[in-house]
Amino acid sequence: MVNIKDVAEAAGVSTATVSRVLSNKPRVRAEVHKRVMEVVQSLGYRPNRAAQNLRSNSSKIIALIISDIENPFFQSVSRAVEDVAQEQGYSVLLCNTDENPEKEKICLNLLRDENVAGVIFSPTRQAIENLTDSSFLEMPMVIIDRHVSKLDVDNVVIDNVKSAYTITSHLLGHGYKRIAGIFGIGSTTGHDRREGFMRALKDHNIPPINDFIKYTNAREEDGFNTAMKLLQAKERPNAIVTSNSLLASGVLLAIRESQMAIPDDIALASFDDTTWAKLVEPALTVIEQPTYEIGHTAAEMLIKRIQDPARSNREVVLNTKLIIRQSCGCKKH
Amino acid sequence: MVNIKDVAEAAGVSTATVSRVLSNKPRVRAEVHKRVMEVVQSLGYRPNRAAQNLRSNSSKIIALIISDIENPFFQSVSRAVEDVAQEQGYSVLLCNTDENPEKEKICLNLLRDENVAGVIFSPTRQAIENLTDSSFLEMPMVIIDRHVSKLDVDNVVIDNVKSAYTITSHLLGHGYKRIAGIFGIGSTTGHDRREGFMRALKDHNIPPINDFIKYTNAREEDGFNTAMKLLQAKERPNAIVTSNSLLASGVLLAIRESQMAIPDDIALASFDDTTWAKLVEPALTVIEQPTYEIGHTAAEMLIKRIQDPARSNREVVLNTKLIIRQSCGCKKH
DNA sequence: TTTATATCTGTAAACGTTTACTCTTTTCTT
């Protein structure tokens, strides 16, 4: 592999000059600049990243720590992050944590070892605590999806309370009174959505039914099991809100299994507009999160922070959108 | 940050010894080993990866090059790769190429710059050509999803011809004669699936209808457009096979838009068992690919190759499974 | 006891960059 020394020799200059040319530093004659660039071209020189990283303590890698790449929410986010990164000459390192605080810690340590330029992170509540008294925050970081106003970090979120309020209210507007909510455990997100759910009930003067308000892992299986229990109860709910698409598909399966009709026997509405929300029948009424935009914004913010670590923190709250289809009881068109 | 020198001093040994202890080399007294490890612990020393990388020319990063992380097929694959990597102390670098040969090249170069330990790659046909006369193959590499028997690389695939033959035959078994196929362009996969499709027609003595055999980009939108054209033709097909889930959802949308009933007006079957295949009604008959297993196998093969570059190449062909639901015309249970 | 061998450990040179410092040359001021 050709190195900077080879280039320097071939161009008849010192390695310092080559380095200056390559990093577009001033103080180098136009003629020399050109000559060096030509040699770089003809030799096909590409700088050794490890050496650069070692010397200057920073890589061109940004990390994305998410709980599960198989969650459609994060797919779109990661796609956006990738796009921005590629555009700006960064690569993306991926970490799944499965909402497991232990894994989160391992991951953060690893990223520090790798000297990543920055981190985009969707932490568990646990991790948010840990973050405070660790040195991880020395890495440029932007936190997505989860709310961390107390921490001194950049943050990209949606208004979960409001969104949950909106979708719950919509359901209540149809007259459902026995309404259940299934929320993801362990994240601030699930917590906030429950909050919005409760407020909507209150504002509509519907007394909440404790047995109908569930926390569970955010997986299809758990959605299914939780919903089955709900549906088998003597007094079952006539509407369900779920806090993400994995739960929703679980619930949907449970409803099918129970041979019930949506929305007549039971209405359903969920967070996240996945591919299939419009494909099932009746189509699913959802809160659409601007997933791509979340990733995009986060990546851009991160890169800005990398470039200017002293920059003051921002919290960006993006808007969600209620997409009304038929699972809530609305008619088509 | 504490470095190896600090550890050496604190333990009263040389850096060489510390290094030997940390990499579990022989030739170091048990007592010294213990002492060093204790110091490492108490100082919280973590080796600088950049320095290791520079010195020994290899990182603990494996790269995954795929065309699109939003394709459900790759989600599961990447999840598997991540799992294996994490287990073995590697991290995963992600690259989207959008089936764009230009991007593929940029990506490969970048990975070489980063000194990745190895690459898992799903290349376009174009890239397979380029691979031959480039030096990229010097990186440990395993190619997934796409068939590359001519190249001297590890390869994990399914039998696309056979799988397409199976699902097409199943459809033909229902008596559909006017059967259309929509295949992804640019990959060997789409090509092979078309091949299997054709063979099934031939073996069933059904003359292929040229206008019914389409290549297109593997995106929902293209699936929709292609299907719309197909459905608006005077003599429209009464069954469609699609070569992946993105195309399938596009086709499904087109069928809905055209107010046709599945399977009575038109049957549908596709590759890839996504979340929603079982959620739509009628549920979708599919060829299930062992996506997680593909990723898992690939990652394990890659790590083996990294550890032993001289190892002879293998081609692993994994089995697919026809999952019969109702979109093909079969009855439930 | 002497010599040969095996085991343990240290010294110092790499790996390929970037950059502080220095020296030389050019350009600007007056």
Added chain:
DNA sequence: AAGAAAAGAGTAAACGTTTACAGATATAAA
């Protein structure tokens, strides 16, 4: 035209590891 300032380029040290080589000590063999 002289001196000051700016621009251009080189020298060499540093970043934190690994490892070839050599030196030292312990063990075994004669």
